[in-house]
Amino acid sequence: MGSLQVLLWQRAREPHAGRWALPGGRLRPTEDVETSIRRQLAEKVDVQQLAHVEQLAVFSAPDRVPRPPRVVATAFLGLVPCDVDPAVPADTAWHQVAELPPTAFDHGAIVLRARNRLRAKLSYTNLGFALAPRKFTVSALRALYSAALGYRVSATNLQRVLSRRGLLEPTGHTAPSGPSGGRPAALFRFTGKGLEVTDPFAVLRPPRAAKDDAGE
Amino acid sequence: MGSLQVLLWQRAREPHAGRWALPGGRLRPTEDVETSIRRQLAEKVDVQQLAHVEQLAVFSAPDRVPRPPRVVATAFLGLVPCDVDPAVPADTAWHQVAELPPTAFDHGAIVLRARNRLRAKLSYTNLGFALAPRKFTVSALRALYSAALGYRVSATNLQRVLSRRGLLEPTGHTAPSGPSGGRPAALFRFTGKGLEVTDPFAVLRPPRAAKDDAGE
DNA sequence: CCAAAAGTGTTCTGTTTACACCCATGT
């Protein structure tokens, strides 16, 4: 079913005319980089409800853009719940991350990095909240995680793990069952809306826990 | 004993004259940001053997530097083995991360971020190799990890965890015992010299492992 | 009453911590 997608914009002008590029633009004198990317997404592609934004890395190879002026880019990972569908312009479209069209500059590598970051954080943080709708069934959530991670995730254990960590909460409501019958699924929601690290240290934990501010 | 330290340089000129700042400088047209920071460290403070370098984040608040021109900085975490002692200039010195002097700009926040990143990566990667000398005893390694993490680490379990993961290797030699006796300690070394993620996913692993390139 | 989808109980396994105990050396 679902697959991991990325919003790309088709370049009209050289260099790399016709290729697909990540949305973005110039940093203004009065804004920081995060404010800037949020502005560009809102203005240019109508993406207003970003559920999560984080810096990925700086891409700065001198020849990453084929001709002067030299451009240094700060790449971001931005996530939008799977049920929002912004009114994107004609030259902008969602693409499967697994089958990218020819990309401009180093944007293919950036998308790869973003995918890897997303995959890693899904497993040790509550980042799922940024991909899921407000209310969802466990099997819908399983589909999301499977698409993002690239392999089948067990609904049983997904629910168990997220519940134990206190990330998932039943709403009390249920979704109607499908045309072929089946038990109606309970609707859940994420308890938090901000990024939290839920599995901070795999090993070498402090002797008798005392949750330091292991931030980020 | 040991403590986590950071190399700072005392500013001579305004703005923020007298305060301590992270080493760094302008990006040149023909270099990328990592090349640039390596050059600056080698040229300005004689740090030539960086065991590990990685991007931290971009700091870009418009007013982070009090007067024009506006400066956007890419911050790095750079690690040096604890036994190297570069010939730093007179206005440059190591400072305890736990007791920073007044810092210039947002450099205090940057150091904090760096410390948190280091702490996290010590636990799920082999990053210890960047802090340790070529050969070391387990108790020396324990001291390093304790200093970096900020809490006592058990030598017993440290050795066990790192060994099981195949990161630690006995050299066959031993260190002489101290003045008050005690069994001589075996000398170990790290098997790898590049960053490896050793505990990639705490949960939601692929059904029957097949180590994807979960890079970074 | 059967199929389909959801949800729960239970077992198994691996990893990490905690802690007791044994080893080698100097005085």
Place this chain on the structure above:
DNA sequence: ACATGGGTGTAAACAGAACACTTTTGG
């Protein structure tokens, strides 16, 4: 001998994966 640090053995706690089983719906 004994104190001092180094190293190993072992048990207990915990978390996650796997899978069988029960529950609730539609035809």
